[in-house]
Amino acid sequence: MPSAGLLVIGNEILSGKIVDTNSPFLASQLRELGVDLERIVVIPDEIDTIAEETRRFSQSYDHVFTSGGIGPTHDDVTMEAIAQAFGKKLILDEQICARIERTQKEPLNDAMKKMAYMPEGANVIDVSDLWFPVVVVENVHVLPGIPQLFEKKFQSIRDRFAGVPIHLTRIYVTRHESEIAEDLHGLLREFSELMLGSYPRIGEPDYRVMLTLESRDRDYLDRAAESLCARLPSDVVLKVE
Amino acid sequence: MPSAGLLVIGNEILSGKIVDTNSPFLASQLRELGVDLERIVVIPDEIDTIAEETRRFSQSYDHVFTSGGIGPTHDDVTMEAIAQAFGKKLILDEQICARIERTQKEPLNDAMKKMAYMPEGANVIDVSDLWFPVVVVENVHVLPGIPQLFEKKFQSIRDRFAGVPIHLTRIYVTRHESEIAEDLHGLLREFSELMLGSYPRIGEPDYRVMLTLESRDRDYLDRAAESLCARLPSDVVLKVE
Numbered sequence: 001m002p003s004a005g006l007l008v009i010g011n012e013i014l015s016g017k018i019v020d021t022n023s024p025f026l027a028s029q030l031r032e033l034g035v036d037l038e039r040i041v042v043i044p045d046e047i048d049t050i051a052e053e054t055r056r057f058s059q060s061y062d063h064v065f066t067s068g069g070i071g072p073t074h075d076d077v078t079m080e081a082i083a084q085a086f087g088k089k090l091i092l093d094e095q096i097c098a099r100i101e102r103t104q105k106e107p108l109n110d111a112m113k114k115m116a117y118m119p120e121g122a123n124v125i126d127v128s129d130l131w132f133p134v135v136v137v138e139n140v141h142v143l144p145g146i147p148q149l150f151e152k153k154f155q156s157i158r159d160r161f162a163g164v165p166i167h168l169t170r171i172y173v174t175r176h177e178s179e180i181a182e183d184l185h186g187l188l189r190e191f192s193e194l195m196l197g198s199y200p201r202i203g204e205p206d207y208r209v210m211l212t213l214e215s216r217d218r219d220y221l222d223r224a225a226e227s228l229c230a231r232l233p234s235d236v237v238l239k240v241e
Numbered sequence: 242m243p244s245a246g247l248l249v250i251g252n253e254i255l256s257g258k259i260v261d262t263n264s265p266f267l268a269s270q271l272r273e274l275g276v277d278l279e280r281i282v283v284i285p286d287e288i289d290t291i292a293e294e295t296r297r298f299s300q301s302y303d304h305v306f307t308s309g310g311i312g313p314t315h316d317d318v319t320m321e322a323i324a325q326a327f328g329k330k331l332i333l334d335e336q337i338c339a340r341i342e343r344t345q346k347e348p349l350n351d352a353m354k355k356m357a358y359m360p361e362g363a364n365v366i367d368v369s370d371l372w373f374p375v376v377v378v379e380n381v382h383v384l385p386g387i388p389q390l391f392e393k394k395f396q397s398i399r400d401r402f403a404g405v406p407i408h409l410t411r412i413y414v415t416r417h418e419s420e421i422a423e424d425l426h427g428l429l430r431e432f433s434e435l436m437l438g439s440y441p442r443i444g445e446p447d448y449r450v451m452l453t454l455e456s457r458d459r460d461y462l463d464r465a466a467e468s469l470c471a472r473l474p475s476d477v478v479l480k481v482e
Contacts, residue, residue: 012438014278016269017409017453023283028257037255040283042264072419073439074426111422148443168258178313181352185315197253198314202389212258 068145275404309386
């Protein structure tokens, strides 16, 4: 199965000033696609740190996504870091310059021009009505931090990442985890390939634990869900969905 | 300044089934305390991966926090991984066993007993009315994934992490980043110690960019904010707070 890693770049996340909504968005998108997101790392706007993680991620995962740090200000250093990660030069893309100029209807100042610099040999993927493209260097997809743009840009390249979708069944139970743990062990002995999650919830009036059963094989999943329901006392299962 | 790293453990976050609220909570708490959160990593429920990251974090940061993986089910492997990280044995804590027994008013089953295993030599910090303590191994603070418990437990140990608080001024401006980038550069040339963030927002009717100015020195911060306001055309600053 294709694997993926997400690199979230930004002091604003680490300092608690802005809540990162790009990670949960990408996580559920990749899940739908059947791509295994194996790691999310949040790091500051520091060139060496970003470069090192980019290199590590690029070697470890099939697809790498970065979020943030590609604007026109002093703290936007992602492109420079990615160039460094791959030992490439940062060069001015004339095509993007021309595009910015058309949009702005005035000559580029230094800040705007900064946004047109990218690692040599980068692939540029146009996104419908946005003037700034998605930049791809090796297997690294460079996305912006602003959630509306992150989502729009990911949607526009989404089809490139098709894996084998994972099917999910949720079972809500009315007992504590420690009361059903043995049944879960039994289930896993029978269905060793099942992806099984157990998530206690506090403050839910109707249930105590949400169980998630997942598999890329729909039939296998259905048999596992059936087996679990048979193991649990009947008044324990609130609903299956 | 004290530094910190947060290790979020859980397939449920990576697969997009549960949104991680512990990271933004801890990020703002540490910021208030003046502790520098330098990295957040989200990894799956895999012993070797958790052990490796725990070791790395423990060496890299003054304080390490983990979130998740300490319940009674098959996917709760954090304690085992932390023991492995430090080459310690996992041993049954009789005191915690006794405490669980008192709360449950019945003999411990295997699942409950699992929660009383911890790395040899761990420190145990009691948390008011909760039967399960905060476990500390070297500089690693083991916290649960359930947000209500994560928050309650962190609050109970919060005073251990006092740094020097960081003061923050937010300035909202009505121009695009590229139009003010030069002024920001000028500001940083004058105030090189200033922590300056620039965050464009889409969909805000009144402003385009939120600037954050931060310093541990209140007076320095005030002078920097004043200098920035003087640099920007007066109709550009919507508000300062």
